[in-house]
Amino acid sequence: MTDSPAPGALPAQPGFPRPAPAPAPPSEPAAARLPDPPADTLADNEPDDPWPPFAPEPSTEALPDEIPVAIKVPPRFCTQCGRPWNPAWSACPGCAGFDPNPTGEPFDALSAAGGSHGGGIKSSLGLYFCLLGVSIIGTIAMMVDSTAEAQIEIFMGVLFSLIVLFWSIASFARLKPALARAGSPVWYAAAIGLGVGTFAFASICVGGLTRVFNVPDASYSEPLLKAGFGWGTVVLLVAVQPAIFEELAFRGIILSSLQDAISVRDAVIVSSLMFMILHLIPLAFLHLLAIGLALCFLRVRSGSLFPGMLMHFVHNSLCLVFEAAKG
16 A cells, blocks of 8 residues: 655655655644633732732822812801801892792792792781871871870871781791891991981981971971870880881881892882881972881891891981970
């Protein structure tokens, strides 16, 4: 049996020996591949880990020892309207003119309880028209019987106070922030200055208008003194009672309820106009409007009712001092 040539070998030639088959080239070994590292090795990052995570080169820049962090502490009350501050607020919603709830309760909870803008507005308008009715009835009564002017004025003052007291109790949640906040001493100094300034402005306005229209000056103390009441009653009725109860009514209930539906600026203007009309003295409308605006300014900026009460008292007291000085 003749051996068959190996594949790839040259056939044997006659007279020549068959060449030895060329050795097969050595097979190259398969590329070495490291096994995948186990999961716990990657997680624990052991020193002998063949696949360590990438580590950035250390920075040559020096880091500060401490990085200052500004911590903003939220206020306890709004600096403008005096409402209790909710830490979730970025701005006071009452001052922005869209908060229907002066107590700080969430809007959804208030809506579920039946609260709305209209409730506060209707209540404040009810208060205003009750007070306006007292003023109109008292003015008519004085025109009918001028001899009982002092008694009518005392009756009007007592009735006015009782109405405001009733509304204040019913609306105490609305008044509480402004009554709980005393305000900075700066606002009390401003209140005294505004009281003196509004008195001077009122004296100029009333003096000029009475000369132009040839009408007598109105006197707050004369009817009471002629009726036999002393200066204590005069001060209580003319200076103390309006300073407390008119501020509770106008800068407390009415102004804050108006802010639930309109902007602060519009609420200040509207409540000042309402304050002006309530007195039913056309010749005094100009300075009454100025007084109302000044009182609203103190209420909004201080967040308290007390600076406005002080200004109101100072203004009315100066009127009495001026009348006493004239004799």
